[in-house]
Amino acid sequence: MKLINLFDYEQAAQSKMRASFFGYYAGGAGDEITLRENRTVFDSIKLRPRVLIDVSHRTLETTILGHPTALPVVIAPMALAKLAHRKGEVAIATAAKKAGIIHCLSTLSSTSLETVASVGAANWFQLYIYKERGITTRLIERAAAAGYKALVLTVDTAVVGVRENLLRTGFRPPRGVKAENFTEFYGAKAALRLPAQFSPIDFDSSLTWDDLKWLIANSSLPVLVKGVLRGDDAKRAIDCGVAGIIVSNHGGRQLDTAVAGIKALPEVVAAVGAQTEVLVDGGIRRGTDIVKALALGARAVLVGRPVLWGLAVSAQKGVEQIFDVLKRELDIAMALCGCSSVGEIGPDLITE
Numbered sequence: 001m002k003l004i005n006l007f008d009y010e011q012a013a014q015s016k017m018r019a020s021f022f023g024y025y026a027g028g029a030g031d032e033i034t035l036r037e038n039r040t041v042f043d044s045i046k047l048r049p050r051v052l053i054d055v056s057h058r059t060l061e062t063t064i065l066g067h068p069t070a071l072p073v074v075i076a077p078m079a080l081a082k083l084a085h086r087k088g089e090v091a092i093a094t095a096a097k098k099a100g101i102i103h104c105l106s107t108l109s110s111t112s113l114e115t116v117a118s119v120g121a122a123n124w125f126q127l128y129i130y131k132e133r134g135i136t137t138r139l140i141e142r143a144a145a146a147g148y149k150a151l152v153l154t155v156d157t158a159v160v161g162v163r164e165n166l167l168r169t170g171f172r173p174p175r176g177v178k179a180e181n182f183t184e185f186y187g188a189k190a191a192l193r194l195p196a197q198f199s200p201i202d203f204d205s206s207l208t209w210d211d212l213k214w215l216i217a218n219s220s221l222p223v224l225v226k227g228v229l230r231g232d233d234a235k236r237a238i239d240c241g242v243a244g245i246i247v248s249n250h251g252g253r254q255l256d257t258a259v260a261g262i263k264a265l266p267e268v269v270a271a272v273g274a275q276t277e278v279l280v281d282g283g284i285r286r287g288t289d290i291v292k293a294l295a296l297g298a299r300a301v302l303v304g305r306p307v308l309w310g311l312a313v314s315a316q317k318g319v320e321q322i323f324d325v326l327k328r329e330l331d332i333a334m335a336l337c338g339c340s341s342v343g344e345i346g347p348d349l350i351t352e
């Protein structure tokens with residue numbers, strides 16, 4: 001099968017992967033209504049292209065929190081990449097470096113944050129706050145020491161959403177695939193400590209805005225929050241001192257029937273867009289999706305599952321191909337909208 005777009009990579013990955021592993025990546029919470037909505041909202045937004053503009057010289061380059069990037073795309077943090085390929089997060093980080101984009105490593109990565117850092121990509125580190133605060137402070141220290149450029153605190157995970165397909169397939173990570181960042185705390189058998197919902201340790205369900213302030217006070221790195229879906233929450237996060245906001249419903253894996261990120265984006269941008277950079281994720285599969293997100297005020301987007309599909313299909317090369325496809329599609333979409341640079345993408349390009 002010729003792999004032309006990101007949906008083709010998903011199909012190819014499905015045919016290569018063990019069904020329960022594919023299901024762990026692909027699935028969402030509950031009835032998967034939010035998971036589907038993440039796609040259908042993009043499909044329903046229509047573009048109003050500008051014509052007769054010289055677009056013969058185009059660039060997709062921009063900056064995110066002052067960091068240069070080849071395109072307005074960040075790799076979303078995703079747990080256990082080694083389920084797709086044994087080279088896991090190292091292959092992803094190497095592809096990110098080649099593509100000139102930022103890679104956000106998951107706390108629950110199957111490769112240690114230090115090993116991933118040794119690749120030399122521009123990395124952010126995604127974090128949860130755990131019941132044992134010492135684990136959190138130690139991870140912050142390690143990320144800073146390893147050269148990570150920012151911390152991303154995921155705040156939509158007071159408890160872990162129920163992904164019913166996992167209960168049906170009886171998913172368990174195989175031997176050798178474990179949350180490597182936690183071996184320091186739990187020993188080499190960290191994988192065995194993964195409870196039913198695949199978190200190596202207990203998330204702290206008692207977290208409040210004070211804990212966000214605590215994290216910011218205890219971090220030398222800028223902190224973004226991921227998982228905000230409301231303007232008022234975004235404002236509170238800014239008041240706490242965050243460096244950026246990621247509008248996200250966790251790829252439909254947490255609260256089912258939660259609003260799609262792209263639908264929540266205008267409210268968040270209206271609330272805090274003048275003060276900070278706002279990023280969005282969930283269902284971004286096409287160059288036109290990126291144009292729509294930027295037109296609605298996002299600085300950049302995060303792309304999740306397609307990275308894992310590329311990894312499953314052909315390791316680092318497959319991940320590189322995912323970004324080649326997105327780059328080509330974004331370039332064409334911008335040209336056809338009359339935009340030579342991402343800064344020219346504006347709200348006038350959108351119609352209901």
Ligand SMILES: Cc1cc2nc3c(=O)[nH]c(=O)nc-3n(C[C@H](O)[C@H](O)[C@H](O)COP(=O)(O)O)c2cc1C
Pocket residue numbers: 024025026038076077078079106107108126154226248249250251252253281282283284302303304305306
């Ligand atoms: C397999 C998988 C694992 C994920 N693990 C994490 C994680 O550890 N931390 C986190 O903040 N988000 C996690 N996410 C959510 C992603 O960061 C991102 O918000 C979402 O996947 C974006 O939607 P998309 O997959 O439709 O592009 C995960 C998503 C998937 C698919």
